[in-house]
Amino acid sequence: MSVAIAQWRGFKAATRLGWEISSNWTQPLIFVIYSVLRPISAAFILVVMYRVISGGAPGTAAYLAFLVSGVAFWSFVQYGFAGLSNGISEDRGEYKMLKYVYTSPAHFYVYLLGRGLAQLASAVASALIVLVVATVALRLPIDPLQVNYPLLLAGSLLALLAVIGMAMAYGLLLLQARDAHGYGELGASVLYVVSGAIFPISVLPGILAAVASLSPLVYWMELIRRSLLGSHAIRMFPALSDADVLLRLLVTTAATLILAHLVFGWADRLARRKGLIDMESNW
């Protein structure tokens, strides 16, 4: 059996495993309801906050679309980052199978990529439903026939790679902890603040804004809004063209993946040396 087939089988098994772990407790409809309840409520919170301040003044749809699109696509980070980084700790502590994954023929990266992609289905469903509900209810200027799909897909693919890379590195770092409950969500919430998902990064203090501008998520959010809303989009980087933003996303994603690989390698060596792969943890 060739190496490629072994890796493909490992990837398929990991994807299926990730999907089963996240969804096998219920029926598909209930699963979808639970998956969209949080992002829809988060979007409504922002809508009410905005309405309280704007007082329902005309011309508010563009800013509402800014908020809603950020929240809708944040599901990818919530599921991909928090879900995957928590998953590594769960595989060790709850299911006690991390050591078997290490010893299986599939590369650990391939396994984690599959585990991470399993979360994608939930994120896609969640983002779609939030966008559709909000567009209809709030009359947002999103026209499905006018969406720049190639830009949206290219941006989202790069961002997903960055998110999974970050989650892998962060998840391996969490193996150092005996009790990592809530740390996946904590990491995701830090990214939430510096990603431009719900407010432009220009409102952050100087140093935080500078850090945020190094994150691929900021450029991804910008591309999402430009591709969904076209000329109606409120821009965080008005001086940059679409191609410039895409280029920045590409560069920051590449840098993130390199950094994530280095951190992952270091954390992996440390975990092996300290015997953390099969450590009993607080479950």
Added chain:
Amino acid sequence: MSHPSAIRIFLKTIAARAYPRFVAAYRNRAWLVTETLLPLIGTIAMIYVYRALHAPLRYLGFVVLGGVLLAFWQNVIWAMATQFFWDRGAGNLELFAMAPTSLTAILLGMALGGAYVSLTRAVTILLVASLLFGVGYSLSGLLSALGVFVLTISALYCLGMLLASLFLFYQREAWQLADAMQEPIYFLSGFYFPLRSLGALVGGAGSVIPLALGLDAIRQLVLPGTPQFIPLAWEVLAIVAQIAGYALLSQISLRYLERRAREDARLILRST
């Protein structure tokens, strides 16, 4: 041999169940970080949303006070409502059921310890967020606000006791259900905006959660200019009624569901 009285056992159970929470408030540093930082970062994110909208300063105060009570809600969900679920997974629930005491006393101990843990986190959130963003409060209403706060937390933990008994019936979906009781509750309770903004119908529905009315009352007392949902006195009365109502309901529910759980062998069912 003399037996301790029932009331002594009841009180000792409360103290015994609260003790590990008092100790864990500082001993488990991993939880100290997440329990403080998760609500704090969420609060900061919402403050920046208002800042981007150039909102008046009192709106930042709305968010900070929401963040303070959010720490308590997270504790109620993850350390009260779901606690019997975790205890069952760890094998403790069957020991609780066999012990010569009541589950009510155990829940009261959890509530007492949990409220203390949350208070330490909430004070940190209040101080850090207020100092960081220059949020001020009216001192004239502070004492009354503290009174309303105590009533709100009492009602909240009574609701937590009710939820704990309901969660006895959940298996693997308990985690998802607890997860789903976050943003939807933040929305319905007006954590980040005046409750009045939700309108009478949605705001009224949200008032089932004690946080909604409690938060609105506290805001009215320490943040002058807060749009009033219902008059303050009515809010306080409603919270007092919720304390009595949820306490009573939790007892009925606990007895019924404990009996059902024994019949269905759910007290020993491992699901994690």
